[in-house]
Amino acid sequence: MTRIFEDKPAVREQTPIMVGIPGPSGGGKTFSALRIATGIQRVTGGDIGGIDTEARRMLHYADRFKFRHLPFGAPFGPLDYMAAIEHLFNKGVRIFIVDSMSHEHEGPGGVLEQHDVETKRLAKLWNKSEDKVQMTAWAAPKADRRRMIGYILQLPAHFIFCFRAKEKLKIVKGKDPIPLGFMPIAGEDFVYEMTVNCLLLPGANGVPTWKS
Numbered sequence: 001m002t003r004i005f006e007d008k009p010a011v012r013e014q015t016p017i018m019v020g021i022p023g024p025s026g027g028g029k030t031f032s033a034l035r036i037a038t039g040i041q042r043v044t045g046g047d048i049g050g051i052d053t054e055a056r057r058m059l060h061y062a063d064r065f066k067f068r069h070l071p072f073g074a075p076f077g078p079l080d081y082m083a084a085i086e087h088l089f090n091k092g093v094r095i096f097i098v099d100s101m102s103h104e105h106e107g108p109g110g111v112l113e114q115h116d117v118e119t120k121r122l123a124k125l126w127n128k129s130e131d132k133v134q135m136t137a138w139a140a141p142k143a144d145r146r147r148m149i150g151y152i153l154q155l156p157a158h159f160i161f162c163f164r165a166k167e168k169l170k171i172v173k174g175k176d177p178i179p180l181g182f183m184p185i186a187g188e189d190f191v192y193e194m195t196v197n198c199l200l201l202p203g204a205n206g207v208p209t210w211k212s
Helices: 029-044 057-061 078-090 111-126 136-154
Strands: 018-023 047-052 068-071 093-099 158-170 178-184
Touching: 018 029, 018 178, 029 047, 029 057, 029 093, 029 158, 047 057, 047 078, 057 093, 068 078, 078 093, 078 136, 111 136
Parallel strands: 018 158, 047 068, 047 093, 093 158
Antiparallel strands: 158 178
């Protein structure tokens, strides 16, 4: 059976964007995210919603910006983030700020911890060393992350994700370590989905550095 396709001239439409704001502490990630969200709202409408994993610190700016606030604690698994997003979407939120998304990767109940738990479970179940089941143990947590990413990509909403960042080195055997600059604490497959990433260094006051 031959598939039938239909094309038409491309027209600029209102399409969702995903903004990543990585940076170490002190760069202005939260305030910048709220400013960006407010700017998007002026064009597209819809409520702004903040998913706050940082001990309610987003509320420091509640007198300057209008947004729904969702305090979000552990566990920080991908499906927990997905449930929080779904909750706010059902409340009418169409512009999301997730501060911080890094907990999904390395926080309590996040992907790294899920992998550690699954490694121990499989090693005991199969009576093997943890080293031998490490790769297999990634299947379940990464499947949860792919499900979360798929959900976010299909949602008719804009997203601004704040990521903690730290300086990283690339270790090459027999050579000096290669500085990679500040890198977001997050799964690479998730960071890849961002429309744009804006690195905020300490003291940046919201002015991004486009190359680490």
